[in-house]
Amino acid sequence: MTFLGMPAGGGNLTGTPFPKAARGALGDDQLRRNLAKATSTIRTKRASVVGELPDWAELRLAGAAIKDEVLANLDEYLVRFEEALTSRGTHVHWARDAEEANRIITDLVKATGTREVIKVKSMATVEIGLNEALADAGVHAVETDLAELIVQLGNDKSSHILVPAIHRNRTEIRDVFRREMAGVDPDLTDDPRALAEAARKHLRQKFMTVDVAISGANFGVAETGALVVVESEGNGRMCLTLPRTLISVVGIEKLVPSWRDLEVFMQLLPRSSTGERMNPYTSVWTGPTEGQTSHVVLVDNGRTATLADPDGRAALRCIRCSACLNSCPVYERTGGHAYGSTYPGPIGAVLSPQLTGVDKNPTLPFASSLCGVCYDVCPVAIDIPSMLVHLRSRVTESKRATPESTAMRAVGWVMSDSRRWSRLIRLGKFGRLASRHVPLPGWSSARDLPLPPKQTFRDWWESR
Numbered sequence: 001m002t003f004l005g006m007p008a009g010g011g012n013l014t015g016t017p018f019p020k021a022a023r024g025a026l027g028d029d030q031l032r033r034n035l036a037k038a039t040s041t042i043r044t045k046r047a048s049v050v051g052e053l054p055d056w057a058e059l060r061l062a063g064a065a066i067k068d069e070v071l072a073n074l075d076e077y078l079v080r081f082e083e084a085l086t087s088r089g090t091h092v093h094w095a096r097d098a099e100e101a102n103r104i105i106t107d108l109v110k111a112t113g114t115r116e117v118i119k120v121k122s123m124a125t126v127e128i129g130l131n132e133a134l135a136d137a138g139v140h141a142v143e144t145d146l147a148e149l150i151v152q153l154g155n156d157k158s159s160h161i162l163v164p165a166i167h168r169n170r171t172e173i174r175d176v177f178r179r180e181m182a183g184v185d186p187d188l189t190d191d192p193r194a195l196a197e198a199a200r201k202h203l204r205q206k207f208m209t210v211d212v213a214i215s216g217a218n219f220g221v222a223e224t225g226a227l228v229v230v231e232s233e234g235n236g237r238m239c240l241t242l243p244r245t246l247i248s249v250v251g252i253e254k255l256v257p258s259w260r261d262l263e264v265f266m267q268l269l270p271r272s273s274t275g276e277r278m279n280p281y282t283s284v285w286t287g288p289t290e291g292q293t294s295h296v297v298l299v300d301n302g303r304t305a306t307l308a309d310p311d312g313r314a315a316l317r318c319i320r321c322s323a324c325l326n327s328c329p330v331y332e333r334t335g336g337h338a339y340g341s342t343y344p345g346p347i348g349a350v351l352s353p354q355l356t357g358v359d360k361n362p363t364l365p366f367a368s369s370l371c372g373v374c375y376d377v378c379p380v381a382i383d384i385p386s387m388l389v390h391l392r393s394r395v396t397e398s399k400r401a402t403p404e405s406t407a408m409r410a411v412g413w414v415m416s417d418s419r420r421w422s423r424l425i426r427l428g429k430f431g432r433l434a435s436r437h438v439p440l441p442g443w444s445s446a447r448d449l450p451l452p453p454k455q456t457f458r459d460w461w462e463s464r
Helices: 018-026 029-051 056-072 074-087 098-112 123-128 130-136 146-153 170-180 192-209 235-241 259-273 303-307 313-317 323-327 329-334 345-356 373-377 384-398 403-415 418-425 428-437 457-462
Strands: 091-095 116-120 140-143 212-215 219-221 226-231 245-251 281-285 293-299
Touching (some): 018 029, 018 329, 029 259, 029 323, 029 329, 056 074, 056 259, 074 293, 091 098, 098 123, 098 130, 098 212, 098 245, 098 293, 116 192, 123 130, 123 245, 130 140, 146 170, 212 235, 219 259, 226 259, 235 281, 303 313, 303 345, 313 345, 313 384, 323 373, 329 345, 345 384, 373 384
Parallel strands (some): 091 293, 116 140, 212 245
Antiparallel strands (some): 226 281
8 A cells, every 4th residue: 555645736726716706606697596596406306205205314423434434544444455355356546646646547547548438436546636647648538427418518517416407497497408508409499308308318428438437436445445436317327338448536535444334325315316215326346347447546635634634534525415505695696606616505615615725715614604503414424614624713714914914913902902902892983983984804804894893891891
């Protein structure tokens, strides 16, 4: 086993600062209508199926405990996982960051001589920017997940963990298909069945002719070396079985110890993500099929650095269900593009800054109202609000002194002594005057500056 150190995450984990990007999204009425309709529908379905389980709270705690145990012994589980994979003929590669992962995968693809690959179910490849790296090497990557295909054809970016094209309505999707999909019926309607059929015909030709597939995995089972993909369309199964070369790109935190532990997550994930009791397709593979070559690339990209923070490591419990996105009032109004990272919403606001280091994502921990609904719906009980506060503290500590921080330190000094505080309060009249005339750029642009009262409570009390 090669020591990976604690590399920082790279790839598509940073973007335009959240306040600037969100301002543009808030002015897009169509975007907010699309988001509100989609997220409210998923929320309702999720609440219904979660309410059917009398032991949901116990399942949630079990999921959190299993993931915490994996994180506490991740080195042992990873070795066990690698040994199980290699014993069945899979080649295992280790990548410390996005650049190394892209190099490994690109070399594997180029060795096959192909100029086109098919992809399915892999946020990890989006995170590391694999499509861009393959394009630089002259290889075209075709997304086969329907929502990812819509994003790719529209020359767009994913805005949701589970529904990457959630910001598009079906009329917009029809227009993308008419414009970008070769051979599509020019009279294609926006009926969901017609759109799905058009995508099916487009992808079927790729499944039958492309010989290299790249997949992700929802889970890896350490005891057997099995990889698990959970999906709704069946395209993943086509990708995993038909091509002669299969490359699976997996974050190192995706492991569960055993099949018995997997059972817990197979109850938590579908209900939390799509509001279904069970997803339509679950594919499991433990090695190459006959005539197939199989590779697994285990990606760090900032995960060991996240693991090293005892107050932030619980973010690695995330099973990418997106329940926190669908419930977050901030996400519902800004959409996923405002977060600038592959991982949007509340989980992105805590995961992305930890993968990259808070200095490269300083605004994301503030992209929240701290209402706490993300914690309430998280199936593995990630305390996102507390983590946001922790990361805000780290951002503040990493910054140089600003007028705001200097002022806050001065206020803290005054408030630490009752006599100093009393004297300051009695300067209320001066404060009322000053607050009207002293500019506070930046601070007051996003906050209301309250006027001090004409008479303080202490003065009123002493006058009685």
